[in-house]
Amino acid sequence: SSSSASGLENQIFQYIDLHQNEFIKILKEWVAVESDSVQPRLTQEVTRMMEIAAARLQALGATVELAQLGTSQLPDGQSLLLPPLILAELGKDPQKPTVCFYGHLDVQPAKKEDGWETDPYTLTESDGNLYGRGASDNKGPVLAWINAVETFKALKLDMPVNFKFIIEGLEEVGSPGLEKLIKDKNQLFFSDVDYIVISDNLWLSNRKPALTYGTRGSICFFVEVQGGERDLHSGTFGGIIHEPITDLIALLDSLVDISGRILIPGIYDDVSILTEEEKKLYESVEFDVEGHKNISGVKKFLYDNKEEILMNMWRYPSLSIHGIEGAFHEPGIKTVIPIRVIGKFSIRLVPHMNISIVEHQVKQYLEDIFSKRSSPNKLMVSVPLSAVPWLADINNTLYTAAKGAIKTVFGQDPDMIRDGSTIPIARMFQNITKKSVMMFPIGDADAGEHSQNEKISRSNYFQGTKLFATFFLEIAKLHEQLQEASTMKTTN
Ligand SMILES: C[C@H](N)C(=O)N[C@@H](Cc1c[nH]cn1)C(=O)O
Numbered sequence: 090s091s092s093s094a095s096g097l098e099n100q101i102f103q104y105i106d107l108h109q110n111e112f113i114k115i116l117k118e119w120v121a122v123e124s125d126s127v128q129p130r131l132t133q134e135v136t137r138m139m140e141i142a143a144a145r146l147q148a149l150g151a152t153v154e155l156a157q158l159g160t161s162q163l164p165d166g167q168s169l170l171l172p173p174l175i176l177a178e179l180g181k182d183p184q185k186p187t188v189c190f191y192g193h194l195d196v197q198p199a200k201k202e203d204g205w206e207t208d209p210y211t212l213t214e215s216d217g218n219l220y221g222r223g224a225s226d227n228k229g230p231v232l233a234w235i236n237a238v239e240t241f242k243a244l245k246l247d248m249p250v251n252f253k254f255i256i257e258g259l260e261e262v263g264s265p266g267l268e269k270l271i272k273d274k275n276q277l278f279f280s281d282v283d284y285i286v287i288s289d290n291l292w293l294s295n296r297k298p299a300l301t302y303g304t305r306g307s308i309c310f311f312v313e314v315q316g317g318e319r320d321l322h323s324g325t326f327g328g329i330i331h332e333p334i335t336d337l338i339a340l341l342d343s344l345v346d347i348s349g350r351i352l353i354p355g356i357y358d359d360v361s362i363l364t365e366e367e368k369k370l371y372e373s374v375e376f377d378v379e380g381h382k383n384i385s386g387v388k389k390f391l392y393d394n395k396e397e398i399l400m401n402m403w404r405y406p407s408l409s410i411h412g413i414e415g416a417f418h419e420p421g422i423k424t425v426i427p428i429r430v431i432g433k434f435s436i437r438l439v440p441h442m443n444i445s446i447v448e449h450q451v452k453q454y455l456e457d458i459f460s461k462r463s464s465p466n467k468l469m470v471s472v473p474l475s476a477v478p479w480l481a482d483i484n485n486t487l488y489t490a491a492k493g494a495i496k497t498v499f500g501q502d503p504d505m506i507r508d509g510s511t512i513p514i515a516r517m518f519q520n521i522t523k524k525s526v527m528m529f530p531i532g533d534a535d536a537g538e539h540s541q542n543e544k545i546s547r548s549n550y551f552q553g554t555k556l557f558a559t560f561f562l563e564i565a566k567l568h569e570q571l572q573e574a575s576t577m578k579t580t581n
């Protein structure tokens with residue numbers, strides 16, 4: 090128990106500690122569902138995952154709607170029914186604040202052969218860590234929130250707040266259909282929501298909790314180069330044709346220089362100017378560069394000093410190349426000339442970059458580079474998905490309540506951080522609902538999201554559950570104080 094925790098909080102913490110095995114069992118069941126949204130063949134598994142979660146919320150007494158998001162078009166022209174999204178609510182007391190929690194239950198692809206030490210879909214405990222795809226991104230945190238609610242119910246305690254849940258199964262593919270759904274539900278489902286909480290990112294370190302107030306956006310590109318109709322023998326045709334993959338590699342190679350600077354003209358034009366005040370902020374962040382290097386497993390970063398590393402993770406754009414569809418990638422040698430290849434890369438966007446301007450700049454640049462090659466091949470550039478960056482005002486009740494809860498559970502103040510990754514819903518929520526949004530991570534920095542051996546530590550799973558439960562009490566208290574203060578103002 091924590092020394093600054095109240096009797097009620099200690100009762101809650103004790104319940105959570107005593108029920109660790111049950112909470113791990115549920116996480117194990119959820120991780121066992123291969124809810125990979127990247128591969129269309131697994132859509133049914135994502136749908137099954139959503140149904141399992143819906144049943145769990147129903148068992149808690151929540152009213153649950155599985156909202157349909159329509160269909161998507163597959164590359165072969167067939168249409169596929171998208172997995173539904175969960176909208177749930179528990180409690181409707183007008184005296185209490187309503188907190189809406191967002192999470193996602195789809196995961197990135199994972200195969201044991203990718204280099205996992207254990208089966209990615211069998212939650213495995215080792216050295217205090219729970220390994221499995223989705224353990225951290227994002228099944229563990231979603232369950233920590235649900236477990237926290239369940240603790241109040243199991244202890245027959247009054248729920249401090251009204252709960253709403255929006256849980257999706259398509260976050261890893263850019264949340265298609267979500268913006269429209271939030272717009273459609275804005276007048277009904279979201280109208281009485283006071284606060285929105287997202288727990289889908291990580292702390293900056295392995296020891297110190299964090300609160301996140303900004304994320305980068307993202308724009309993904311497909312660069313297709315097509316020669317003829319079929320793959321060719323490199324002995325027969327090598328040396329006499331313009332090979333599509335050679336064109337593509339030249340295009341991809343023209344995107345960033347050796348120092349990581351993006352070479353697309355104009356790309357940095359709209360990036361917000363770094364003020365002295367903001368610069369000081371990075372100087373004050375505690376950040377273990379060597380530790381972060383160890384987590385990444387690489388020997389050297391592009392930058393040596395802490396401030397430059399933080400700024401290039403959080404407040405400058407970056408460009409990453411993800412892969413080439415159509416290129417031979419199996420072990421062994423196949424002496425083929427692939428005739429149609431698609432290069433995939435993305436640019437992380439920061440305030441105040443504009444998606445359409447970036448799209449135009451990239452297309453223009455690639456066409457210019459390509460035209461200099463005098464290749465007869467066909468170039469096509471498309472944008473399969475994009476999301477805008479998000480930045481929050483931290484001087485509000487949400488952040489104050491979360492800081493208070495962190496102090497109670499961890500006995501320290503959080504790192505106030507931004508995050509280089511993208512959670513499309515954050516800005517959508519802010520823009521459409523106009524409610525305040527906070528990112529409340531519970532995973533430590535080496536969680537390995539999207540990577541091999543993803544995990545959540547046993548300690549973070551349970552401390553995270555306690556943290557959320559304490560946060561419910563804290564936000565209820567602050568909200569009440571705010572209400573009282575505003576009543577006093579109107580009566581005076
Ligand atoms: C932070 C979150 N867990 C996440 O991993 N989001 C994805 C979303 C995305 C962006 N472009 C395509 N998908 C990410 O940041 O890569």
Ligand SMILES: [Zn+2]
Pocket residue numbers: 193226227260289
């Ligand atoms: Zn996620």
Ligand SMILES: [Zn+2]
Pocket residue numbers: 197226261538539
């Ligand atoms: Zn993710």
